[in-house]
Amino acid sequence: MTVPAYRAGTGSQPDPFRHAARAAVDDLFRLHAVGLVRFALVLVGDQATAEDVVQEAFLGLYRAWDQVRDPDAVLGYLRTAVVNGARSVHRSRGRARLLRVPYDPPVWSAEAAVMDGEDRRAVLAGIARLPRRQREVLALKYYLDLSEHDVAAILRVSRGTVAATGARALAALARQLREDQ
Amino acid sequence: MTDHLPGDLEERVRTAYQSAARTVQTLQRPSPMLATGSVPRPRRMNAFTPLAAAMAVIVVIGASVALPRLLTGAVGSSQSRATPGTSASAPGHYPPFRVVVTTNDDNRQSKLLVESAATGHAVSTLVPPWQGAMWIDVAATAGATRFIVAAAPESSPYTPTRLYALTLSARGTVTGLTPLAVPTLPGEITSLAASADGSTVAYTTFGPGAAYEVGVITGGRTRQWSVPAGVIAGIWHVSVSGDGAMLAVITQSLGRAGVENTAWVLPTGSAPGSLTARARKVYDHSYVGGAGHAMTILDSALISPDGRTLYLSTTASSASGRTVTAVTAYSTADAASLGTISTWGGGYPEQLSPVGGMLLSWDPDSSTAYLINPATRTRTTLRLRGLPRVQYLTLAW
Numbered sequence: 218m219t220v221p222a223y224r225a226g227t228g229s230q231p232d233p234f235r236h237a238a239r240a241a242v243d244d245l246f247r248l249h250a251v252g253l254v255r256f257a258l259v260l261v262g263d264q265a266t267a268e269d270v271v272q273e274a275f276l277g278l279y280r281a282w283d284q285v286r287d288p289d290a291v292l293g294y295l296r297t298a299v300v301n302g303a304r305s306v307h308r309s310r311g312r313a314r315l316l317r318v319p320y321d322p323p324v325w326s327a328e329a330a331v332m333d334g335e336d337r338r339a340v341l342a343g344i345a346r347l348p349r350r351q352r353e354v355l356a357l358k359y360y361l362d363l364s365e366h367d368v369a370a371i372l373r374v375s376r377g378t379v380a381a382t383g384a385r386a387l388a389a390l391a392r393q394l395r396e397d398q
Numbered sequence: 399m400t401d402h403l404p405g406d407l408e409e410r411v412r413t414a415y416q417s418a419a420r421t422v423q424t425l426q427r428p429s430p431m432l433a434t435g436s437v438p439r440p441r442r443m444n445a446f447t448p449l450a451a452a453m454a455v456i457v458v459i460g461a462s463v464a465l466p467r468l469l470t471g472a473v474g475s476s477q478s479r480a481t482p483g484t485s486a487s488a489p490g491h492y493p494p495f496r497v498v499v500t501t502n503d504d505n506r507q508s509k510l511l512v513e514s515a516a517t518g519h520a521v522s523t524l525v526p527p528w529q530g531a532m533w534i535d536v537a538a539t540a541g542a543t544r545f546i547v548a549a550a551p552e553s554s555p556y557t558p559t560r561l562y563a564l565t566l567s568a569r570g571t572v573t574g575l576t577p578l579a580v581p582t583l584p585g586e587i588t589s590l591a592a593s594a595d596g597s598t599v600a601y602t603t604f605g606p607g608a609a610y611e612v613g614v615i616t617g618g619r620t621r622q623w624s625v626p627a628g629v630i631a632g633i634w635h636v637s638v639s640g641d642g643a644m645l646a647v648i649t650q651s652l653g654r655a656g657v658e659n660t661a662w663v664l665p666t667g668s669a670p671g672s673l674t675a676r677a678r679k680v681y682d683h684s685y686v687g688g689a690g691h692a693m694t695i696l697d698s699a700l701i702s703p704d705g706r707t708l709y710l711s712t713t714a715s716s717a718s719g720r721t722v723t724a725v726t727a728y729s730t731a732d733a734a735s736l737g738t739i740s741t742w743g744g745g746y747p748e749q750l751s752p753v754g755g756m757l758l759s760w761d762p763d764s765s766t767a768y769l770i771n772p773a774t775r776t777r778t779t780l781r782l783r784g785l786p787r788v789q790y791l792t793l794a795w
Contacts, residue, residue, distance in 0.1 A: 239431045240431075242429075242431050243429045243431035243432070246429040246430070246431060247429065250425060250429070251422065251424075251425060254422050254425060255418075255419035255422045256419075258418060258419060258421070258422055259415050259418050259419060264421070264422055264426065265426065267422070268425060268426055268427050272427060272430050275429070275430055275431070276430050279430070279431065301632070324418050324421045325414075325418060334414075334417055336410065336414075337410075337413060337414040337417045337418070338414075340410050340411055340413075340414040341414045341415075341418055344411070344414075348762075350762065355411060356415065359408060359411045359412045359415055360412070360415040360416075360419065366693060366715070369693070369695065369715070370693075370695075373632070373650060373659075373695065373697075374695065374697070374713075374748065375695050375697070375713030375714075375715055375721050375723065375748065376693070376713075376715035376721060377713065377715060377720075377721025377723075377743075377744055377746075378713070378721075378746060378748065378761075380721075381744065381746065387407055387408065387411075390407065390411070391407055394407075
């Protein structure tokens with residue numbers, strides 16, 4: 218079967234399919250981008266990086282738009298993409314930190330000074346010291362208020378793992394907050 | 399000292415998240431769809447600029463020790479018929495070293511470590527092979543001192559991936575790091591596996607663009623299969639038979655019935671093209687999220703050394719929240735179930751890695767791991783030192 222040139226992305230004619238995809242993804246961006254950037258921010262700490270992660274998530278959606286079968290599943294896809302994007306940022310940031318490369322401080326740091334409340338800063342700073350999966354479970358569960366089933370689906374782990382990881386995260390966070398006092 | 403009751407702490411976490419989220423009032427960047435012309439690209443994450451040259455340095459932390467076996471005594475297992483396509487490896491004969499890629503809390507360090515399997519202590523540490531790189535993945539061969547390792551740029555877009563053969567001395571010190579004949583992959587690697595002699599390397603990659611690929615490198619040539627169907631959320635857990643003739647892989651996509659997890663097997667001699675067209679579906683399961691729903695998640699897959707059996711780790715959660723993880727064998731010839739190898743409750747561990755002819759089930763969030771003999775269907779509990787304080791991103795043994 219010959220793939221139409223506009224689907225293959227090689228034609229010089231107008232690309233009606235890509236035009237429609239661009240419009241649809243643009244609509245979704247207007248609807249969900251701020252919420253997703255806020256979600257990404259609680260994972261990565263600063264708005265610029267959070268926006269990078271969300272931009273990449275929407276670009277991934279655009280590239281795969283011709284394969285979208287269930288528009289209702291798109292938000293779940295975007296949340297999964299944000300979690301995966303934040304992991305890449307953390308891997309990268311780990312190396313950068315090791316090699317003393319500067320990056321924007323997290324909003325809960327004293328340097329950033331954009332967030333009110335010492336207790337809130339302390340809680341988020343404590344969360345930032347938790348292992349990756351614990352941070353992800355806390356953000357999905359307590360920021361997005363997702364059920365353990367939904368968290369499990371996004372992180373691709375079992376519901377039992379979500380429950381156990383969440384409990385360990387809260388216990389570790391409580392320990393840290395006690396020690397910090 | 400103030401105690402933090404769970405309910406109180408949960409509320410403080412919620413409040414803190416909301417406070418952080420409120421710092422985002424308007425976006426600094428418009429929709430990426432507003433760009434004209436070809437598919438727009440986001441700006442690079444400018445925090446991670448190129449760095450001064452850093453030489454790869456091999457640091458020998460300590461001498462390896464002789465191998466009195468640490469692993470003794472099977473627990474919590476039942477004897478039953480042998481699984482076809484397996485060889486019964488006697489407990490007590492495991493490779494002496496495992497290679498792990500780690501990161502610590504807060505991601506302040508990422509390293510490739512050679513650990514003594516007997517003591518759990520690090521024998522060697524290997525820094526990334528070029529300026530601005532990070533280790534991504536590692537795969538074991540049947541040779542106890544030969545591994546395949548992958549490194550990638552530490553900054554977006556995290557590609558290309560470069561592959562090397564890592565060789566160890568009998569004491570676990572690094573003796574060589576040699577680029578493979580096809581050393582560079584264009585995508586971001588998501589899993590890696592090697593045949594017994596290391597002559598076939600299998601991989602899964604994400605990107606560039608929307609591409610999800612599984613491929614093999616044999617004799618200096620690459621052969622790839624793509625995943626075209628559905629909104630693919632990922633491709634993971636590639637494994638390859640001992641002779642390199644068969645591979646297995648898991649895909650996750652979003653379909654009409656919810657999240658769809660599928661395990662595939664594919665002869666590596668197949669013509670390149672669509673994975674779904676060329677591969678055999680061994681297991682397929684869809685689930686929806688939401689409280690009160692039972693669901694089963696496909697955690698991990700591992701093909702046997704002879705390529706005839708696919709071991710799948712699945713975790714089933716009942717509507718009431720009870721969780722059972724099971725390792726089940728399937729025939730790669732006809733996808734028939736060959737029976738359950740081992741089961742346990744609690745959700746941990748879930749990731750399958752090959753250790754000789756055995757299955758290692760481990761989890762980066764738990765120090766408890768299981769070594770499962772598929773021939774005898776016995777399970778040995780062991781502790782992976784340092785977990786979960788030091789997180790293993792990946793492990794090869």
